[in-house]
Amino acid sequence: xxxxxxxxxxxxxxxxxxxxxxxxxxxxxxxxxxxxxxxxxxxxxxxxxxxxxxxxxxxxxxxxxxxxxxxxxxxxxxxxxxxxxxxxxxxxxxxxxxxxxxxxxxxxxxxxxxxxxxxxxxxxxxxxxxxxxxxxxxxxxxxxxxxxxxxxxxxxxxxxxxxxxxxxxxxxxxxxxxxxxxxxxxxxxxxxxxxxxxxxxxxxx
Numbered sequence: 001x002x003x004x005x006x007x008x009x010x011x012x013x014x015x016x017x018x019x020x021x022x023x024x025x026x027x028x029x030x031x032x033x034x035x036x037x038x039x040x041x042x043x044x045x046x047x048x049x050x051x052x053x054x055x056x057x058x059x060x061x062x063x064x065x066x067x068x069x070x071x072x073x074x075x076x077x078x079x080x081x082x083x084x085x086x087x088x089x090x091x092x093x094x095x096x097x098x099x100x101x102x103x104x105x106x107x108x109x110x111x112x113x114x115x116x117x118x119x120x121x122x123x124x125x126x127x128x129x130x131x132x133x134x135x136x137x138x139x140x141x142x143x144x145x146x147x148x149x150x151x152x153x154x155x156x157x158x159x160x161x162x163x164x165x166x167x168x169x170x171x172x173x174x175x176x177x178x179x180x181x182x183x184x185x186x187x188x189x190x191x192x193x194x195x196x197x198x199x200x201x202x203x204x205x
Contacts, residue, residue, distance in 0.1 A: 011045050020049045027094045085121050088129060091153040091201050093175045095132035098198060100145075101155050104131045117195075128202040133195040134159060138189040145180040148202040152176055160187045 010016065018024050019032045034044045081096070083089065083103035091100070109117035115136035122129040128148075143150060156173045162185040163178075169189070170176055178184055188196045 007039055007041055010042070016042075016046055016049055017053075020046060020053060047117070076136065079090050088122055089153060089202070091175060091199050095175060097153065097155050097173050098182045100153060103151075104155070104199070107131050125159060126204045129199070132200050133197050134186060134188045136197045137185060139185045140178075140183070142181045144181050146205050148204055149180070150178040151201045151203075152178075153199040153201075155197045155199065157188065157190035157194055159196040159198075160189045161185070162187070 015024070015028075016032070019029060022029075026034065032042075036046055054088070081099050083099055085103055088103075104119075104121070107119045107121060109119050111118040113119075115134065116138055117133040117135070119131040120128070121131060152170070152175065154170050154172050154174045156172050158169060160167060160169050161176070163182050168176070191197050
């Protein structure tokens with residue numbers, strides 16, 4: 001959420017009404033709750049929606065339970081999840097890196113060479129996941145759409161990815177998917193000689 005236009009769009013989208021009545025996912029609820037603390041205009045609008053709903057509820061029981069439902073939803077949203085590496089959830093654009101950092105904190109490299117180190121921690125017929133430390137550069141050939149879908153969640157450091165001439169930089173907290181049939185060069189650009197560290201996920205197609 002970077003500017004007033006985005007705030008205005010959010011207010012007019014109807015999402016806040018769904019937030020107030022507790023119909024959003026935990027991830028969505030967490031995001032709105034965080035934005036509410038950062039943007040006074042958003043908090044004012046959420047308070048207005050709550051007051052309107054409390055005034056117009058047809059059922060007294062629903063009126064009494066409305067705020068309780070919202071508070072329970074917010075409590076669930078801010079309970080820190082514990083990721084089970086024996087059956088981990090998929091990484092995606094909404095993944096919380098603090099949860100992943102804690103989950104993989106004790107993992108050590110099992111495979112090491114000049115450019116990278118790897119610690120595989122989960123594999124079944126549908127998914128492979130590894131913790132990777134990239135020290136230098138890694139060039140990968142294109143992946144066919146029938147092979148797997150590859151994605152990354154950056155936990156520490158920064159990297160530069162060259163997707164056949166299109167160069168994009170990623171830092172801690174960023175998630176990205178590698179386009180199929182695209183040769184890609186991933187380069188560590190972390191300062192002070194540190195490695196870029198992240199989760200690599202490969203999903204069966």
